[in-house]
Amino acid sequence: MTMGHFKAVYHVEGTKDSISSRVEDITVEQTVEFPLDLIERQDILDEIVGKVVSVDPIDEGLFETVIEYPVETAGDELPQLLNVLFGNISIKPGIRLIRFDLTEELYAKFEGPRFGRNGLRDLLNAHNRPLVCTAIKPMGLSPRELADLAYRFALGGIDMIKDDHGLSDQSFCPFDERVERCSEAVAKASEKTGRNCLYFPNITGPIEQVLIRAKKAKNAGAGGVVISPGIIGLDTMRMVAGDDSIGLPELFHPALTGSFTVNPGTGISHGALYGQISRLAGADAAIFPSFLGRFSFSEDECTDLVRGTEYSMGQIKASFPVPAGGMSTSRIPELLDFYGKDVILLIGGDLHRSGPDLTQNCKEFVELVTG
């Protein structure tokens, strides 16, 4: 077995006395999960168990360690790669996955985002500016009402219009009707404006339905899809991204993933989860609750997340960060100052606040961002 090693960086709580056994423990837990003294085959000890590359103190009671794992342990599969990176140790307190570096050969097993930053810009013919996005909501509106909103948003020059992630296939808003009406409404508006607006229906749903919904979205003329991989699995997102019969850009919604990032001492870093792992799963853009919104990510966490969306990962394309979560148009200058132009700004509810004419509100939003 000589396919090389991939590296993972963890932050591990411990003391000068405990840290070395804490870190060795990770190398075992994530691979053989077996008492080393009972392993008879020397080649398993040499070639399967992870190895500690370095351990460095970085703060009071906190260490950064680099561990390398044999490429073979990941079996060329995203699920098993995730399992080796963080499967069992997710259960142990005081360990956080910070980032990882696969080998070029292992990266090559993953297709990553089909479009990525440049591809999405090509689709929208918008190469030198931030992109603007909004959501159709609230839950409870009918497909006809949502399509009407989408039409007015698209007329106002929005680049991307997504379903609220809580819209699935409820009795008051069936998926099929919603996707058909909204796709049609957005196409009609695009014809009028001469711009290419993309509609992203939410295809998160029963696993047997995901590809079916993706294909329906494609057939209806949708411009992309929204998936919540925290709910239906990162590998499901990868499957949809890789399906040539669909071929649509994918928006990663963070629902149910917060428990990975919300406690700084455990879980997975924002950059590794919403950036690196999300790209392995094929996300062209990752939505997250930005600082300046109603949620809780800090500036540092947002910086780390952006880093993950463009961190060098072999042939895997960079994705867009999509700061969101109750932001108001009044914060746009600050947001642009922070994120620069490689960003998709997503403003939802607040677009309804500045006046009764939604299309006008959108025009002002677009002007603020791109003007």
Next chain:
Amino acid sequence: MTMGHFKAVYHVEGTKDSISSRVEDITVEQTVEFPLDLIERQDILDEIVGKVVSVDPIDEGLFETVIEYPVETAGDELPQLLNVLFGNISIKPGIRLIRFDLTEELYAKFEGPRFGRNGLRDLLNAHNRPLVCTAIKPMGLSPRELADLAYRFALGGIDMIKDDHGLSDQSFCPFDERVERCSEAVAKASEKTGRNCLYFPNITGPIEQVLIRAKKAKNAGAGGVVISPGIIGLDTMRMVAGDDSIGLPELFHPALTGSFTVNPGTGISHGALYGQISRLAGADAAIFPSFLGRFSFSEDECTDLVRGTEYSMGQIKASFPVPAGGMSTSRIPELLDFYGKDVILLIGGDLHRSGPDLTQNCKEFVELVTG
């Protein structure tokens, strides 16, 4: 819309002054995700937004709240139900989902465990005692070596033999060959002992492969499957459980789910995740790192988890708790004292410690548990 409401119980950090807005915020975030003052339709305010049923202080800075959501918001789907219960608020600090009560009608939309406690006991013809389980490992062994282990375990009277959750389809241990050899070995041993030993291969893998691997397992004569829904999604587990062409019991492995439970103030309680949600996803038994093992669940957390496996949930069957995680046979009396007879005891590496004759070690383990 008059299909009733389901209830969720959360623990929420806050002060006497902040708690009421913190809790109201959940009712909005999990449903309309839209400023209430901008919602024009009164019926959406009345019939879609969640409602606070109660808020009670339970500790310094901690409150228990009961919130009810309209059944329609969940759209009769596990993914959307999970989204309403904990999707966006997973991202907010200081909120933990403790338990939930669906309506009988909503429970009836889910098949739950195909076997459950009684069904698994029927399969094993073991109605009045704890069950015994072990794992074939370490990663790095060939299918032939693993099959040899499985044979010796089965000869020793083990009820259930599972793949280590790190065995996927690696080059050194291809899925097909492993499952065929191990199924055959266990069948051969069962013929010799006259007992029915069940072999559970791990079918966690690329999403396109999961059903294929489940069917291969079935065809090879496997007795069940192991799935890590933290890695490939709870709804994938549900799909496999509900597939009549497979019809095998499912073991829930907790890989990558630890971030939900590891921090007491956030995430999902052990009872709700490994008990209630795991049962909605069709798990007949849930593996978890028990106190007395090498991991970190406390006695209280284990108690809560067991409660979740048998909590009243309409027609959904009770599942087995499977305490595991580096336990030694010397702790069996304490474990039995704590868990009683409705338990599957899983001991892995330590079974190799008590002597060179694995079959004899298993016999002693079985005798300790069932004798």
